[in-house]
Amino acid sequence: MRRLLLLSVLCAACGDTTIVDPMERQPKFKPFAANSFYEDGRAMRQPPEGTVPRERQTSRPEITTGRDRSGQIVSAIPIPVTRELMLLGRAKFEIYCAICHGLVGDGVSLVATQMSLRPPPNLHKLRNPSPGHVFQVVSEGFGLMASYAVQLTPHDRWAVVAYLQALRRSQAAKLADAPADIQQKLRAEAGQ
Secondary structure (H helix, E strand, C coil): CHHHHHHHHHHHHHCCHHHHCHHHHCCCCCCCCECCCCCCCECCCCCCCCCCCCCCCCCCHHHHHCECCCCCECCCCCCCCCHHHHHHHHHHHHHHHHHHHCCCCCCCCHHHHCCCCCCCCCHHHCCCCCHHHHHHHHHHCECCECCCCCCCCHHHHHHHHHHHHHHHHHHCCCHHHCCHHHHHHHHHHHHC
16 A cells, blocks of 8 residues: 555656756746846847857858758858868868878878777768768768867868868879979979
């Protein structure tokens, strides 16, 4: 009998979430509730001037999501690729990516040698190297790789994508791809 009484008391307590979650009991105002403390009578406040959401939505979703308005993955970097962007991309790549993928993106690094489950891939041999796809991988993570959306703004992520494209191109470059004066200089250095 006492067990039945104890069980019924415990079951009744399970329906009251304020016993378990003290956040439910604390005084607070719900969204859209009235609040006489403020002149306008609203509980919801305007954010301080100059604050922006972390992932600010823009009129160009390809910048923040890597997809166009129709939901297709973008095939080109949607921001201007400048020298400053490339330098930023290099700096961010060396800080966040090179530790696993190596300085040249070939998957050779000290951390990679310790990853027995699945080492990081060679970024020069990606199956889908489109800028939008790479942006989404950096933003959302893939496989064992975590998302870097917290560490890198959308602009930073596009900078990394631009630098990675240049890095991939540089690692597959042939001497004939270089301008004539650079070819001559490289041939002279190789002959010394």
